[in-house]
Amino acid sequence: MMPQDATQAPAAGGGGRVLALLEKLGTAVFPGVYDAVSAKLAEQAGFEMIFISGYSVSAARLGEPDFGLVTQSEMVEAARSVCRSVRVPVIVDADTGYGNALNVMRTVKDLIAAGAAGMFLEDQVWPKRCGHMKGKKIVPMEEYLQKIRAAVDARAGRDFFIVARTDANQAVGLEEAIRRVKAARDAGADAAFVEAPNSIEELRAVASAVPPPLVANMLERGITPLLTREELRELGYALAVCPLTGLYAAAKAMKEIFAELRANGTTRGALDKLITFDEFHDLVGLEEKYALDAKYAAD
Numbered sequence: 386m387m388p389q390d391a392t393q394a395p396a397a398g399g400g401g402r403v404l405a406l407l408e409k410l411g412t413a414v415f416p417g418v419y420d421a422v423s424a425k426l427a428e429q430a431g432f433e434m435i436f437i438s439g440y441s442v443s444a445a446r447l448g449e450p451d452f453g454l455v456t457q458s459e460m461v462e463a464a465r466s467v468c469r470s471v472r473v474p475v476i477v478d479a480d481t482g483y484g485n486a487l488n489v490m491r492t493v494k495d496l497i498a499a500g501a502a503g504m505f506l507e508d509q510v511w512p513k514r515c516g517h518m519k520g521k522k523i524v525p526m527e528e529y530l531q532k533i534r535a536a537v538d539a540r541a542g543r544d545f546f547i548v549a550r551t552d553a554n555q556a557v558g559l560e561e562a563i564r565r566v567k568a569a570r571d572a573g574a575d576a577a578f579v580e581a582p583n584s585i586e587e588l589r590a591v592a593s594a595v596p597p598p599l600v601a602n603m604l605e606r607g608i609t610p611l612l613t614r615e616e617l618r619e620l621g622y623a624l625a626v627c628p629l630t631g632l633y634a635a636a637k638a639m640k641e642i643f644a645e646l647r648a649n650g651t652t653r654g655a656l657d658k659l660i661t662f663d664e665f666h667d668l669v670g671l672e673e674k675y676a677l678d679a680k681y682a683a684d
Contacts, residue, residue, distance in 0.1 A: 400546025417628030453512020468500030503546030592621030
């Protein structure tokens with residue numbers, strides 16, 4: 386079978402902002418962020434949608450790996466901070482929903498209140514771990530489908546894009562992964578995401594069997610082949626999330642500049658590695674704050 390049209394929208398569901406963007410772009414590549422500054426940088430770069438990565442929030446907020454240590458309230462707070470700092474749609478990594486179906490409903494409602502445009506909801510046993518780590522386990526399919534149904538009910542017709550993610554490929558096998566995301570789409574999810582395909586052949590098999598739109602996870606040096614937007618579009622994928630690009634780039638840049646500072650006692654010889662004072666103030670909107678300060682200053 387040939388991959389289906391990556392831009393084809395589901396017949397019913399939510400997530401109008403995201404679906405409209407997919408119709409416009411064909412295949413949307415969007416980066417992972419973890420705080421307001423990284424979100425602003427992504428928006429400034431021209432991305433029309435961004436993703437809050439649980440892996441990145443765990444690293445930035447806790448200094449810990451993506452091992453089920455971030456809580457629901459911490460992810461919602463990250464979403465609130467990011468959503469109020471940018472204008473583009475924000476999709477949030479909601480892990481397993483942080484409990485049972487009732488916890489999923491609370492997560493959906495809190496993310497909508499925070500301003501999020503959508504969420505990823507996965508089927509791992511809690512505490513979960515990064516999709517490209519070993520030792521993953523998944524819950525029974527019916528338990529997962531009840532979470533999907535709860536998420537759909539909790540959004541109550543509001544504009545909120547629900548991505549059904551499964552980690553069954555590594556835990557059980559590709560056939561089970563496909564079975565799960567197809568059932569999740571039938572339960573009301575707006576898109577399907579089979580995590581960690583091992584090859585282009587596996588990516589193609591998912592695209593041939595599962596209704597679009599489909600999500601591909603482009604994790605640098607991960608399990609899945611790193612493909613271009615055009616290659617993913619040809620395979621039948623409408624969303625390509627790059628969750629760790631910003632985190633890894635920032636960590637490398639800070640590692641290098643801190644080493645420079647430690648070795649030389651100054652950054653005078655490495656100013657080209659730093660954003661300027663004025664550029665950063667433009668990013669965070671200092672001039673707007675000066676204007677507001679002047680407007681409301683007491684005479």
